[in-house]
Amino acid sequence: MGFEEATPIQAETIPLSSEGKDIIGQAQTGTGKTAAFGIPMLEKIDTKSQNIQGLIIAPTRELAIQVSEELDRIGSEKRVRVLSVYGGQDIQRQIRAMKKGPHIIVGTPGRLLDHIKRRTLKLDEVNTLVLDEADEMLNMGFIDDIESILKNVPDTRQTLLFSATMPGPIRKIADRFMKDPVVVKVQAKEMTVENIEQFFVKSHEREKFDVLSRLLNVQSPELAIVFGRTKRRVDELARALEIRGYMAEGIHGDLTQAKRMSVLKKFKAGRIDVLVATDVAARGLDISGVTHVYNYDIPQDPESYVHRIGRTGRAGKKGMAMTFVTPREMNYLRVVEQTTRKKMEQMRPPSSSEALEGLQRAAVDELTETVKKNNLEEYKVLARELVNNGDDSLDLIAAALKILTKEPDETPIDITPERPLTSKKKSYRKDDKKFGNRGGNRGGKSGGGGKPYNSRQRQPKRQSRDS
Known part of the structure; x- marks a missing residue:
């Protein structure tokens, strides 16, 4: 795929995530977060199962599409099925796609919650949950939606939270929904x-x-x-x-x-x-x-x-x-x-x-x-x-x-x-x-x-x- 060496966030996150630890990653956009959480998640996927095993919550449809495309490429050899769901797209089409047994769902909070309420999104087997750009979701007023989604994911899951900043409400989510998280903090190097x-x-x-x-x-x-x-x-x-x-x-x-x-x-x-x-x-x-x-x-x-x-x-x-x-x-x-x-x-x-x-x-x-x-x-x-x-x-x-x-x-x-x-x-x-x-x-x-x-x-x- 053209990756030659791990970025700092990848070098620190991948080994910890592979051990099953909860992680708070404080990193800017552009530091290689998708591969940092995506590679360990994809390694854990059981492709013989028809259940959703990974859930990624993203603030915007553009980021959801970008993350899903990246994961699709990384996981292509293993034949991992990745589906993105977001508002503005025909929900019936999404429901039909859900029935094909995706292993990982990448979605925006409002649309994920909509599927949960319709009972078209089954999260009982999710073992890895990722909150990407959490501070951006807070700024957009999605904090309540996120809490509602988290309550529908098994407590036994591994949780990874990524955010450029760590305001109070984000810390509260970490305290309530994560187990002894390891903090990984990297600075975005000047590009x-x-x-x-x-x-x-x-x-x-x-x-x-x-x-x-x-x-x-x-x-x-x-x-x-x-x-x-x-x-x-x-x-x-x-x-x-x-x-x-x-x-x-x-x-x-x-x-x-x-x-x-x-x-x-x-x-x-x-x-x-x-x-x-x-x-x-x-x-x-x-x-x-x-x-x-x-x-x-x-x-x-x-x-x-x-x-x-x-x-x-x-x-x-x-x-x-x-x-x-x-x-x-x-x-x-x-x-x-x-x-x-x-x-x-x-x-x-x-x-x-x-x-x-x-x-x-x-x-x-x-x-x-x-x-x-x-x-x-x-x-x-x-x-x-x-x-x-x-x-x-x-x-x-x-x-x-x-x-x-x-x-x-x-x-x-x-x-x-x-x-x-x-x-x-x-x-x-x-x-x-x-x-x-x-x-x-x-x-x-x-x-x-x-x-x-x-x-x-x-x-x-x-x-x-x-x-």
Whole structure:
């Protein structure tokens, strides 16, 4: 999966959890908590049983999905079945999925309690319970729901509680529902990325794809990775880029391992210019030569951001990372900046004329490079004929450049809008419909401004119309 060494929280938690001890882990997001509690939990699962043996309570649907996808990957060889349940999703579909015998449930408090009341969630055989980001659940008003859920889990269970801070109500839960817990406390190390220029582009959701296309035309990456938040997003972006003439393919968790490896092999060989990926699918990618990373969707936590942009700027080479931010997501950008201790420079979205200029410059570079190779003898006879026929040399060169210039493709593209991440500042009372939507528009000033583009760069390879 690309893990090379244990993070501090993993190194301390995994041995204690494997011994069956209750644990209070005080750690920030981005320290590797999921594997810290997930690996020992998965080790204990009896796959022959149809009962739910592990329960993870998470504050938001986004975190629930992220945790379940991670556990699904870690436990895939053992064939552990993981199911996420959260508000906003068809509850009947969840009930049908429950009947297929999942071993681990990852859910948000409101929806878990709903299933308990409907008697569709049987927790009698749960031996490991995890409370993830407990302080966040407290801020959202879920403390009563959590207590109600805990009362439905056997007293013999092992309990792990993770929280960045330890306010009074969280300590009370630990006192009431945990047995002699061991406290594991780690500091989130400062995450830095050298050799990578970092920019953000402020753009509304409906404008992002056209901005991405123009960036590709202007910046001319040799190899680029575009990160999307969801599997659907990755599929749509890869298809849209193909329509616009780029050699692009996507990878995500729904693809078979063989298909993922096939796509990566083509990317490494340069037969694909743009790889579109989710965070989970991109873990552990070690691909040399990636010059640009585009965060089409801003990631939810700083660890994901650092992981994403770390795909470029390797082996001492320079890299460039662009992050798309909607006005409502500016607070997430500030959190990332605080963690990386590096302020991102705003980049102005390129115009259509700048995109065209970038493509024209690429054609000039291609023509100049061909002349330098000096293997034109077979064409010089025809060239002399054209000149002797009275055609102006300047016109001939201009015509050659026009043919070489792959003018911007403005084919209309329909990308399904994703709900923007919103501020973590506000708190809502328990209401599953509000999960992951916990703040208003706290974005910065809108408008242009920012770093202009350098259009004198090489153009990426593009497909011909009939390829």
